[in-house]
Amino acid sequence: MMYGLKYPSIKLLLLCSIFYLVGCSGSSHENGENTMDIEVHGKINAQLTSPPYVPDPIGSRPAKNVIVDMEILEQEGQMANGVSYIYWTFGGSVPGSFIRTRLGDEVEFTLKNHPNNKLPHNIDLHAVTGPGGGASSSFVAPGHEITFSFKTLNPGLYVYHCATAPVGMHIANGMYGLILVEPAGGLPKVDKEYYIMQGDFYTKGNNGEPGLQPFDMQKAIDEDADYVVFNGSTDALTGDNAITAEVGETIRLYVGNGGPNLASSFHVIGEIFDRVHVEGGKLINHNVQTTLIPPGGAAIVEFKVEAPGTFVLVDHAIFRAFNKGALGMLKVTGNENESVYSGTIQEGIYQPEGGSIQTMPGDQGAPEAPTAQSVSERIKLGKSIYARTCLACHQEEGQGIPSAFPPLAKSDYLNADVDRAIDIVLHGKTGEITVNGQKYNSVMTAQTLTDEQVANVLTYIYNSWGNSGVEVTPMMVTKRKSAH
Ligand SMILES: [Cu+2]
Numbered sequence: 001m002m003y004g005l006k007y008p009s010i011k012l013l014l015l016c017s018i019f020y021l022v023g024c025s026g027s028s029h030e031n032g033e034n035t036m037d038i039e040v041h042g043k044i045n046a047q048l049t050s051p052p053y054v055p056d057p058i059g060s061r062p063a064k065n066v067i068v069d070m071e072i073l074e075q076e077g078q079m080a081n082g083v084s085y086i087y088w089t090f091g092g093s094v095p096g097s098f099i100r101t102r103l104g105d106e107v108e109f110t111l112k113n114h115p116n117n118k119l120p121h122n123i124d125l126h127a128v129t130g131p132g133g134g135a136s137s138s139f140v141a142p143g144h145e146i147t148f149s150f151k152t153l154n155p156g157l158y159v160y161h162c163a164t165a166p167v168g169m170h171i172a173n174g175m176y177g178l179i180l181v182e183p184a185g186g187l188p189k190v191d192k193e194y195y196i197m198q199g200d201f202y203t204k205g206n207n208g209e210p211g212l213q214p215f216d217m218q219k220a221i222d223e224d225a226d227y228v229v230f231n232g233s234t235d236a237l238t239g240d241n242a243i244t245a246e247v248g249e250t251i252r253l254y255v256g257n258g259g260p261n262l263a264s265s266f267h268v269i270g271e272i273f274d275r276v277h278v279e280g281g282k283l284i285n286h287n288v289q290t291t292l293i294p295p296g297g298a299a300i301v302e303f304k305v306e307a308p309g310t311f312v313l314v315d316h317a318i319f320r321a322f323n324k325g326a327l328g329m330l331k332v333t334g335n336e337n338e339s340v341y342s343g344t345i346q347e348g349i350y351q352p353e354g355g356s357i358q359t360m361p362g363d364q365g366a367p368e369a370p371t372a373q374s375v376s377e378r379i380k381l382g383k384s385i386y387a388r389t390c391l392a393c394h395q396e397e398g399q400g401i402p403s404a405f406p407p408l409a410k411s412d413y414l415n416a417d418v419d420r421a422i423d424i425v426l427h428g429k430t431g432e433i434t435v436n437g438q439k440y441n442s443v444m445t446a447q448t449l450t451d452e453q454v455a456n457v458l459t460y461i462y463n464s465w466g467n468s469g470v471e472v473t474p475m476m477v478t479k480r481k482s483a484h
Pocket residue numbers: 088120121122162163164170175
């Protein structure tokens with residue numbers, strides 16, 4: 001205080017120069033122009049692509065009204081050989097559809113939540129200047145759609161992701177992607193462009209354990225990933241899925257990291273990045289071996305391929321590459337260039353020890369919905385329905401997730417009224433309820449199960465975790481259905 005009073009002029013000078021700096025390099029200014037004032041000319045539908053592909057370059061087109069139509073799909077996919085997972089996706093892929101815009105575009109964004117989905121979702125685009133990056137205007141329930149708009153004020157490569165509670169879980173299930181904002185005039189031309197995004201996954205079973213693997217909340221909290229992968233699965237970029245180029249071509253990789261937890265030490269074995277747009281921004285670094293990409297961050301990586309062979313993309317935190325799946329391939333064809341590299345290059349030289357999982361014959365493919373002949377059989381069948389349908393929200397031991405999903409273990413609410421529980425599974429539930437003294441006000445969507453399955457899963461729940469032990473029969477379920 002005293003110091004400040006003694007040297008008021010210095011303080012003022014400092015303040016002024018700070019304002020000056022902000023004014024000159026502030027976020028919404030590009031080449032002295034206020035990007036907010038860029039006018040749009042006409043309207044186009046955005047071309048959306050799934051990884052590893054990107055839409056066509058924007059080139060010299062003026063800023064436009066860009067219509068983006070994005071559909072959220074919750075769907076089962078393959079994490080690794082013999083291992084499947086229920087992914088939550090923007091556009092049906094992990095990462096979600098690539099969105100390509102230019103500076104000054106006015107994006108009209110429609111987010112559609114498919115009616116078969118179980119959960120509400122939204123989107124936070126890091127390219128958006130506004131509350132929650134769009135998240136606060138885009139919350140959408142299954143079977144609904146919502147439209148909001150924004151203007152792109154800063155060029156760069158940005159992550160988008162779902163920001164619905166529990167946020168970590170939505171991201172961990174694959175709800176992230178990239179949006180590119182090209183500067184006026186576009187990025188310099190290259191021969192090949194690809195879209196790659198790293199993500200870490202947390203499954204009930206350890207890496208390689210076959211079958212449908214549910215999300216594991218505790219492992220996610222502990223940051224103990226079972227899989228660390230590019231583009232959603234261990235083989236999204238290997239073998240026949242490798243990205244390709246020819247000797248002499250220039251490559252641009254748009255690389256993002258969805259996380260949720262782990263930073264990526266992105267490296268291409270046998271290549272040096274000629275140029276890296278550090279953190280996806282304007283700063284360009286040259287001659288980079290490994291670039292660090294934090295969760296919720298991105299980088300643009302450019303290099304020329306001078307020699308043929310298979311170049312392996314890895315997270316150089318190397319156990320992740322060889323044991324958890326963070327490995328991709330760039331296959332370059334063309335003539336040997338012995339002045340660059342003389343040696344024998346064999347395809348598959350870097351076949352990972354852990355990349356292809358040794359599978360045990362699993363018990364998948366069992367016929368759907370067999371009929372229970374006894375209470376113990378009903379409980380057994382109900383347990384597998386629970387693992388598939390309810391566990392993601394209500395958790396392994398029915399403990400729920402505080403302030404998001406109520407517990408089913410020792411639930412006074414559940415045990416008080418069997419018919420009400422049947423109704424909830426049949427029709428879903430919204431509005432405030434109190435379970436074991438805690439208030440919940442969220443959405444459980446209706447579950448598409450047969451009467452037999454509803455009976456089995458509820459009987460399993462009632463006979464687990466200290467609950468009342470009643471049996472729910474398919475007859476009781478059928479009765480409740482006709483009561484409506
Ligand atoms: Cu979501």
